[in-house]
Amino acid sequence: MVSAAELLLKRGAAEVGAWHPRRAVRPAISRLRDSPFKRVVLTNTLPLEQAELPQLEVLSIAPIIAEASAPCSTTQRQRDLRRENQA
Numbered sequence: 001m002v003s004a005a006e007l008l009l010k011r012g013a014a015e016v017g018a019w020h021p022r023r024a025v026r027p028a029i030s031r032l033r034d035s036p037f038k039r040v041v042l043t044n045t046l047p048l049e050q051a052e053l054p055q056l057e058v059l060s061i062a063p064i065i066a067e068a069s070a071p072c073s074t075t076q077r078q079r080d081l082r083r084e085n086q087a
Contacts, residue, residue: 002028002035009036017041029053 005016017039018032029052032040041057 002031002037005036 001018005018008016015038016036018035018037019041032055033053035055037055039057040053040055041059043061044058045061
């Protein structure tokens with residue numbers, strides 16, 4: 001990922017950012033810290049201190065979980081589930 005960013009900048013990109021859906025970047029922290037990425041965007045599924053990676057921007061997954069679980073908490077959805085189980 002860092003090599004790709006370096007190549008993009010070498011070929012004229014104004015800036016480069018990175019996004020990763022998980023926090024499986026801990027082994028690469030030092031490489032990312034020293035990379036040309038202006039921003040590194042990750043989800044908050046695992047803890048990672050901002051000080052470890054100054055370019056870090058964290059996106060909360062709470063709205064996604066809330067949206068996914070909302071239908072399960074409504075009375076109508078409960079009725080629908082009962083009907084499906086009775087059939």
